[in-house]
Amino acid sequence: GQNIDQPTEMTATEGAIVQINCTYQTSGFNGLFWYQQHAGEAPTFLSYNVLDGLEEKGRFSSFLSRSKGYSYLLLKELQMKDSASYLCAVEDSNYQLIWGAGTKLIIKP
Amino acid sequence: DAMVIQNPRYQVTQFGKPVTLSCSQTLNHNVMYWYQQKSSQAPKLLFHYYDKDFNNEADTPDNFQSRRPNTSFCFLDIRSPGLGDAAMYLCATSRTTGTGANVLTFGAGSRLTVL
Numbered sequence: 001g002q003n004i005d006q007p008t009e010m011t012a013t014e015g016a017i018v019q020i021n022c023t024y025q026t027s028g029f030n031g032l033f034w035y036q037q038h039a040g041e042a043p044t045f046l047s048y049n050v051l052d053g054l055e056e057k058g059r060f061s062s063f064l065s066r067s068k069g070y071s072y073l074l075l076k077e078l079q080m081k082d083s084a085s086y087l088c089a090v091e092d093s094n095y096q097l098i099w100g101a102g103t104k105l106i107i108k109p
Numbered sequence: 110d111a112m113v114i115q116n117p118r119y120q121v122t123q124f125g126k127p128v129t130l131s132c133s134q135t136l137n138h139n140v141m142y143w144y145q146q147k148s149s150q151a152p153k154l155l156f157h158y159y160d161k162d163f164n165n166e167a168d169t170p171d172n173f174q175s176r177r178p179n180t181s182f183c184f185l186d187i188r189s190p191g192l193g194d195a196a197m198y199l200c201a202t203s204r205t206t207g208t209g210a211n212v213l214t215f216g217a218g219s220r221l222t223v224l
Contacts, residue, residue, distance in 0.1 A: 041218070043213075091211060104149070
């Protein structure tokens with residue numbers, strides 16, 4: 001079966017750095033997405049990786065290793081507004097999007 | 110601003126009383142999706158339309174139906190809601206380009222409560 005694993009919950013301090021990991025086993029691979037979802041709201045697109053390596057976008061970076069079936073989202077200079085769930089999703093060879101259950105990130109002052 | 114709009118944002122219904130949720134988009138995207146998301150769970154794809162082609166996920170219950178009368182609008186009908194259907198229903202759109210990322214744009218969601 002197809003599976004996306006990410007930690008259920010993480011806690012970090014305002015101003016610090018946090019890394020959210022995602023491992024996947026899917027039928028083929030056409031790209032990996034990270035979405036941010038604030039409580040009670042819809043997901044919003046953060047990043048996309050299709051090739052190995054690091055993609056940087058402001059305070060957020062996303063890394064991919066296809067050989068390891070692994071990605072991480074790195075958040076720097078954490079702000080209270082970064083408290084949200086972060087969803088990892090992989091597009092398989094049939095262009096179906098397989099979603100993880102999300103990592104709830106709690107930021108403390 | 111181009112966007113995806115869902116109505117209503119909050120819907121309370123009684124057990125077995127039909128519900129219709131709507132979604133409209135001004136992005137002119139050719140693909141529209143309906144997801145069900147329960148608390149702390151992954152979004153679960155119910156249906157998607159690729160242009161006019163309707164695609165029903167194999168495990169979507171018959172209780173759920175969908176209509177897309179035109180490119181801009183899509184509806185989710187729940188014929189006889191049960192307590193287990195209480196969830197956030199998310200509409201999303203995307204545009205297939207053949208290359209690059211297939212990024213989904215979500216509406217704000219419709220939260221369904223079943224009494």
